[in-house]
Amino acid sequence: MSIDRTGVGALGRIVGSITVAGERMPRVELSPAASDLLAMLWGEHGPLMFHQSGGCCDGSSPMCYPAGDFITSDADVLLGELDLGPADAGRTDVSGHPGASSEADVAGSPRIVPFWMSAEQFAYWRHTYLTVDVVKGRGSGFSVEAPEGVRFLIRSRLIEE
Template sequence: MEENIESAPRIAGEEFSRVALAPEAAGLLRKLWGQYGPLMFHQSGGCCDGSSPMCFPAGDFKTGDADVLLGTFALPDADGGVLGELDFWMSREQFEYWKHTKLTVDVVPGRGSGFSVEAPEGKRFLIRSEIIQFPTV
């Protein structure tokens, strides 16, 4: 059984991964990378598809002070090398609600948002979450 791919932490002072990719999500991302080139995720708040992670060609979604970079994935290629880096962003407002959770990007059958690049594949990305067990001091 393949393991999740952990992101490199990007929040100042943190040494743990806040976001991971399920193996099926990594496989779909490799395919999408071949079609669109470098990719990125953005997780906003909102309802409906706004609560799903959205995948865009890198740079197509403009991030700024209202967003938090949670982690960066070294997306593996089929040969065990690295295809490239993929950032996972979240709106700062949404992060306030989710800051105590570890996120795993997974993929399921179904049609997601028309703005996210996986939509034509008949699949959609989703987030699975679990509470982070912070060490006690």
């Protein structure tokens, strides 16, 4: 995977939807490099999701899973939904992952990636805006980008209202 450092990926920066009750602005976005990587991973694994646990081992790296492989609960907050745009025309069936359906590969169907965070972690990060970026390096073996030699990384900044 080639990481685009110019700031202009094929998909560009993608800003998540507003999903936190009472919020007036989005909380999460994808860098152009993360957008491109996520689109490639969608093609391999089908529908995807992010989860940021704040646990001891993943630090500032959100985990990217095939949709449904990580079960969320009331202990998690949906920070946003990242829209990769419609599936490309001429796509073939995905890798056969049980969470991927052929419906996800129909040209023009939406590719929405939810970004979840543990409620406990959100309590600490409530005043931050998150950018999901991608850097070279070894990530978690459970996150789908790990075999690519890159990992997703959270870059945060304070929200100024």
